[in-house]
Amino acid sequence: MKNYSKFNVPFLLGLIISILFLSCETQDFESNEEQNLYDNFMLEQAFPDETGELLRITLDGDEVDVESINKHYILEGDIKIMLSDNNKSVGRIGGRWPNNTVYYSIQSGLTNQARITNAIAHWESKTALRFVQRTNQANYVYFRSGSGCSSYVGRIGGRQDITLANGCSTGNTIHEIGHAIGLWHEQSRKDRDQYIKVLFENIQSGKEFNFRTYQEQGQDGNEYTSSLDLGSIMMYGSYAFSKNGQPTIVRTNGNTYNAQRNGLSNSDVIGINKMYPPVTSGNTVELRGNNGKYVSSENGSKPMNCNRTTAQGWEKFQVITLSGGKVALKGSNGKYVSSENGNKPITCNRTQIGSWEQFTLVSRGGNTYALRGNNGKYISSENGLQSMTCNRTAIGNWEEFVISGL
Numbered sequence: 001m002k003n004y005s006k007f008n009v010p011f012l013l014g015l016i017i018s019i020l021f022l023s024c025e026t027q028d029f030e031s032n033e034e035q036n037l038y039d040n041f042m043l044e045q046a047f048p049d050e051t052g053e054l055l056r057i058t059l060d061g062d063e064v065d066v067e068s069i070n071k072h073y074i075l076e077g078d079i080k081i082m083l084s085d086n087n088k089s090v091g092r093i094g095g096r097w098p099n100n101t102v103y104y105s106i107q108s109g110l111t112n113q114a115r116i117t118n119a120i121a122h123w124e125s126k127t128a129l130r131f132v133q134r135t136n137q138a139n140y141v142y143f144r145s146g147s148g149c150s151s152y153v154g155r156i157g158g159r160q161d162i163t164l165a166n167g168c169s170t171g172n173t174i175h176e177i178g179h180a181i182g183l184w185h186e187q188s189r190k191d192r193d194q195y196i197k198v199l200f201e202n203i204q205s206g207k208e209f210n211f212r213t214y215q216e217q218g219q220d221g222n223e224y225t226s227s228l229d230l231g232s233i234m235m236y237g238s239y240a241f242s243k244n245g246q247p248t249i250v251r252t253n254g255n256t257y258n259a260q261r262n263g264l265s266n267s268d269v270i271g272i273n274k275m276y277p278p279v280t281s282g283n284t285v286e287l288r289g290n291n292g293k294y295v296s297s298e299n300g301s302k303p304m305n306c307n308r309t310t311a312q313g314w315e316k317f318q319v320i321t322l323s324g325g326k327v328a329l330k331g332s333n334g335k336y337v338s339s340e341n342g343n344k345p346i347t348c349n350r351t352q353i354g355s356w357e358q359f360t361l362v363s364r365g366g367n368t369y370a371l372r373g374n375n376g377k378y379i380s381s382e383n384g385l386q387s388m389t390c391n392r393t394a395i396g397n398w399e400e401f402v403i404s405g406l
């Protein structure tokens with residue numbers, strides 16, 4: 001049974017938690033075959049082989065269960081909590097990295113550093129966050145070896161470690177970086193009971209606290225997407241911390257689901273863009289096709305066209321500079337141009353920048369460019385004869401645009 005130590009009140013007053021460190025790996029580190037049947041990826045956990053003493057502490061006026069391991073307080077398996085005198089906000093509201101910039105360094109000799117550079121490249125390709133190698137910055141992420149995969153939640157000030165045991169994959173690293181920039185586990189949403197059922201009877205003894213919402217844990221936070229996303233890279237799998245091979249999380253209809261650790265989901269990207277909004281260059285541009293006509297947003301009310309003889313309101317776009325050399329285009333209706341992934345004509349009706357709203361400008365000399373969507377295809381003017389698409393594999397005349405004002 002749980003063994004709670006109760007702190008006395010004066011001690012509690014001095015114990016104000018400023019930082020959360022999430023560790024994210026399971027006990028199946030030693031390639032436990034049975035466990036692999038349940039989960040096709042490794043659940044992140046800070047100290048996979050250890051179970052700490054459970055403590056109940058008061059945090060922001062609420063009692064919270066934490067696990068004390070190696071002098072760290074561990075929440076949700078891979079979230080580390082530090083205790084300090086300052087009551088900083090934690091989790092998904094506080095602890096942001098200024099200017100969308102995360103400084104980092106890597107422990108020399110750390111195994112398989114490509115998983116870190118690949119994870120960073122993934123983040124930069126999907127979001128407005130940039131990751132810059134630290135020179136002398138005070139606040140930075142330090143990737144180092146450790147017994148599991150773990151990270152603090154949000155920027156905590158000073159050096160903050162992301163630990164990566166040899167078994168931690170690129171996907172695990174993407175997940176840990178998610179914590180470091182301020183993401184909770186997806187199942188910690190306070191509205192999660194609308195989407196999932198947590199089966200506490202199947203959870204390993206002592207690990208139940210991993211399945212509490214951030215609110216139940218007394219942490220501050222917010223939901224930056226409209227609903228729980230089972231495909232989020234921050235979502236635990238159905239069999240996380242199972243003690244008996246039975247699921248610990250199921251859909252509300254009782255069915256299990258597959259979690260993933262391949263990369264950020266579209267919903268992840270939407271939430272992150274709210275937390276770290278892309279920077280607006282402020283430049284307003286016009287795009288003229290090789291038919292001599294201008295691209296129109298059609299005010300978002302129908303698919304876009306390249307058939308306007310003059311550039312007025314609907315033919316003006318604001319360029320939003322994203323990381324990784326990508327841009328988004330915002331029409332005068334305040335909405336973003338979407339590639340629609342090449343599946344249907346492009347539109348200017350999106351309120352958020354997700355993957356489909358990101359384009360790479362491919363220089364064709366002078367101020368002529370092609371625009372490549374994240375589907376790898378190019379936007380075509382269709383010579384102004386029909387609605388524009390983003391489904392061309394090569395750049396021909398109809399895929400070139402003169403962009404004035406960049």
Ligand SMILES: [Zn+2]
Pocket residue numbers: 022023024044078175179185
């Ligand atoms: Zn985690």
